[in-house]
Structure formats: C-alpha cells, structure tokens
Amino acid sequence: MATDRTPSGRPAPRGRPPRNRRRRRQRRFPPFALAIIAIALVVGIVALIARGGDEPVASTAASEPVIPAVSEADIAAAASQLGPRDQELVNIGQTGVSINKAGGSRKYVALTFDDGPGPDTPAVLAELKKLNVPATFFVIGANIKENPDIFRQVLADGHEVGVHTWNHKDMTTLPAKEQQAEIESTAGEIISVGGVASRLFRAPYGSVDPAVLKQAEKAKLLSVLWDVDTVDWTRPSADQIVQTAVSQAQPGSIILLHDGGGDRASTIAAVPRIVKELRAKGYEFSTVGDLVISDPPGADDMSSDSRSTQQ
Numbered sequence: 001m002a003t004d005r006t007p008s009g010r011p012a013p014r015g016r017p018p019r020n021r022r023r024r025r026q027r028r029f030p031p032f033a034l035a036i037i038a039i040a041l042v043v044g045i046v047a048l049i050a051r052g053g054d055e056p057v058a059s060t061a062a063s064e065p066v067i068p069a070v071s072e073a074d075i076a077a078a079a080s081q082l083g084p085r086d087q088e089l090v091n092i093g094q095t096g097v098s099i100n101k102a103g104g105s106r107k108y109v110a111l112t113f114d115d116g117p118g119p120d121t122p123a124v125l126a127e128l129k130k131l132n133v134p135a136t137f138f139v140i141g142a143n144i145k146e147n148p149d150i151f152r153q154v155l156a157d158g159h160e161v162g163v164h165t166w167n168h169k170d171m172t173t174l175p176a177k178e179q180q181a182e183i184e185s186t187a188g189e190i191i192s193v194g195g196v197a198s199r200l201f202r203a204p205y206g207s208v209d210p211a212v213l214k215q216a217e218k219a220k221l222l223s224v225l226w227d228v229d230t231v232d233w234t235r236p237s238a239d240q241i242v243q244t245a246v247s248q249a250q251p252g253s254i255i256l257l258h259d260g261g262g263d264r265a266s267t268i269a270a271v272p273r274i275v276k277e278l279r280a281k282g283y284e285f286s287t288v289g290d291l292v293i294s295d296p297p298g299a300d301d302m303s304s305d306s307r308s309t310q311q
C-alpha cells in the first residue's frame with residue numbers, strides 16, 4: 001500500500017537521485033538490496049513524521065500500515081444486520097452531512113471516547129459501569145486487532161461502537177480507494193471480532209469533506225462529530241476536562257473524550273465527576289445512536305464541514 005503522504009499532507013521523501021544509484025552500483029550492491037534500504041528509509045521517516053501529529057494517534061495504528069481486505073462475506077453480514085434502528089441512523093447519514101449534536105428537545109447527552117481500544121479502556125469501562133452510563137466508542141481497526149478482548153468487553157458492557165478508521169489518517173488527504181479501505185476494513189473488523197455491525201463513523205481529527213462523507217454514506221454509516229470538545233488529548237488536568245464538559249454541555253450534546261492514544265489518567269478521573277455534575281443539573285446519558293433517534297438533529301445540528309480538534 002502506498003503511503004506517499006504524511007498525516008499533515010506533506011509529500012513523503014522520495015528515493016535518491018540517479019547519480020547516487022550509479023555510484024552505489026559500482027560498489028556491487030544488488031539493486032534489490034538498494035530498493036529494500038530505500039523503502040526502509042522512507043518508511044522510517046514517514047513513521048517519525050507521523051508521530052508529530054497534534055491529536056494523539058494510537059501507537060499501534062502508526063506501526064500497522066497494512067489494511068486487511070474485507071471479505072465479501074463480512075460486507076454481506078453487515079448489510080444483513082441492518083435492522084430498523086440501523087436504518088434510521090443510515091437515513092440521517094444519507095444527506096452529505098455530519099451530525100454535531102442531537103436536536104436538543106431532551107435533556108440527554110452522549111459521552112464519546114475515541115482512539116481505543118487500548119490499555120486505558122478497561123479503566124474507562126469500569127467507571128462507566130459503576131455509574132451505569134452507556135457511552136459510544138469510536139474505535140481504530142488496528143487497535144481492535146491488537147486488543148480483541150478489550151473490544152469485546154466494550155460491547156459486552158452494552159456500549160455502542162463506531163468506525164474511527166484503520167490507521168487514523170486524515171481522510172481528506174487520501175485517494176478514494178484508501179478512504180474506502182480505511183472505513184470498510186474497520187467495519188469488517190468490528191463485525192468479525194465483535195459480531196455487530198456499526199452504523200456510526202467519526203473521521204480522525206474531525207477532518208471531513210464531501211468525498212469523505214460520500215464514503216461514509218456508501219458504507220451506510222452516519223458521520224458523527226461533536227459540539228463539546230474537552231481537548232483531553234492535550235493532557236489538561238481532570239479539573240479542566242470536567243469544567244469544559246459541564247459548562248459547555250446542553251441538551252443533545254455529543255461530548256468528545258479519548259480512551260486511547262496515550263495516558264488517559266486525567267480523562268479516567270474526570271468521567272465520574274462529569275457524570276455526577278451533569279446529573280445534578282438534570283441530564284441523563286445515552287449512546288449516540290439512541291440520542292439522535294430519540295431526538296433527531298435539526299439543520300443547525302448538522303454540517304458538511306470539518307471540526308478541528310487541533311488547536
């Protein structure tokens with residue numbers, strides 16, 4: 001698979017100019033050895049640059065460039081699992097937009113956790129279980145492959161899951177075929193490991209354009225962004241995460257948090273306080289799917305633009 005662009009959109013370094021190749025040939029290196037060295041160099045440099053992204057990228061995603069093909073059987077299984085609830089979500093997603101929140105007619109909010117499943121996911125699950133709060137996890141395909149048991153625990157605890165791509169790249173920088181592979185491979189992994197079909201999609205970095213939204217539609221996924229960004233990936237204190245979530249939440253809010261991509265101790269500490277403080281203000285909690293079905297988003301709650309979490 002060609003990874004000729006970095007997450008920041010800069011072209012990756014290319015091979016050496018012909019003059020160097022000629023000189024190397026005189027040292028009697030076989031050409032295929034040179035090719036292997038050149039590929040290793042490019043992969044190494046790309047991996048180094050990829051680590052410089054603003055939003056945390058799960059370490060497994062950076063080291064797992066191979067996207068597995070999804071079998072026809074997996075895709076057929078996903079299609080056959082499209083029940084009435086799924087169809088409602090798909091219908092909302094067939095309009096070339098992402099939803100940022102639900103309609104606001106009910107005092108419900110949805111907590112969402114991105115970039116797992118990973119080592120901190122079980123602690124997040126334990127907090128949610130104690131609080132009896134359902135949440136939505138936008139998972140990275142490579143991380144499901146790495147942590148299948150943790151992923152199954154997310155589902156066993158009754159949470160909803162959504163596609164957050166296989167490699168956590170900025171989808172707007174990818175050609176259509178790679179966009180499709182990023183989505184379908186992750187949807188397929190969710191089915192083969194978890195036995196359920198996801199109907200939700202969240203683009204890494206909140207970065208979408210009409211082409212990315214079209215791919216989500218084709219895969220029968222509703223694109224979900226957020227209206228409350230706790231910026232917990234910048235590692236603020238738990239106090240700051242709680243303050244942002246509680247002060248900005250309104251009826252129908254979708255709150256962005258992370259259970260993967262690095263040490264999530266502040267997020268884990270913040271979750272019970274967010275829940276208790278919002279409950280004290282009269283809020284209840286729901287998965288994203290239940291939230292938008294029970295309280296459909298209006299035109300003001302949807303957009304076709306990106307929502308950056310990078311400042």
Ligand SMILES: [Zn+2]
Nearest residue numbers: 114115204205
């Ligand atoms: Zn992410």
